[in-house]
Amino acid sequence: MSYAVDFTTVSTVGLESSPIADALAGLRANEARYFKNKYDHVFTVEPASDAAPTVDWAHRILKEERGIVIGARPLEATAFEVEGIRMAYVFYEDGLSINVMYTIEESGKRAVGFKLSDGMEIPEELSAFKFARQKSKLAGTIRGSYFVVKNEY
Numbered sequence: 001m002s003y004a005v006d007f008t009t010v011s012t013v014g015l016e017s018s019p020i021a022d023a024l025a026g027l028r029a030n031e032a033r034y035f036k037n038k039y040d041h042v043f044t045v046e047p048a049s050d051a052a053p054t055v056d057w058a059h060r061i062l063k064e065e066r067g068i069v070i071g072a073r074p075l076e077a078t079a080f081e082v083e084g085i086r087m088a089y090v091f092y093e094d095g096l097s098i099n100v101m102y103t104i105e106e107s108g109k110r111a112v113g114f115k116l117s118d119g120m121e122i123p124e125e126l127s128a129f130k131f132a133r134q135k136s137k138l139a140g141t142i143r144g145s146y147f148v149v150k151n152e153y
Helices: 021-039 052-066
Strands: 044-048 074-082 084-093 096-103 109-116 134-135 140-148
Touching: 021 074, 021 084, 021 096, 021 134, 052 074, 052 084, 052 096, 052 109, 096 140
Parallel strands: none
Antiparallel strands: 044 074, 074 084, 084 096, 096 109, 109 140, 134 140
């Protein structure tokens, strides 16, 4: 069942099994607010089991580009297109959020972003990345990093 993320009243719906569900819900709401404000897009997620193609696509890019295999269990995912950009998000039980920004036009920007919920440790598989800090009213302190996608997916 899909869930339209509400960023005015943050809810842990779908994230209850996470040990830091409140922080992860804040991170998810922060993303929902961004897409609503920038693109007027309603950020809707579904259980990862129902969004297997999205999760598989993100995992394939991580594996083929950097040899990264995420150890945490994916809880939710979403995929959509805004202004010629294919977006995919996967939210994990440990508080990690991965997003893939893939411009459909060949010369466009393509990247994978990682965001860590407030209070979570950097996962071992991402220890090579440097994380910048960002303050958010909805999510506390978010740490983020990214890499540029070089191949076609």
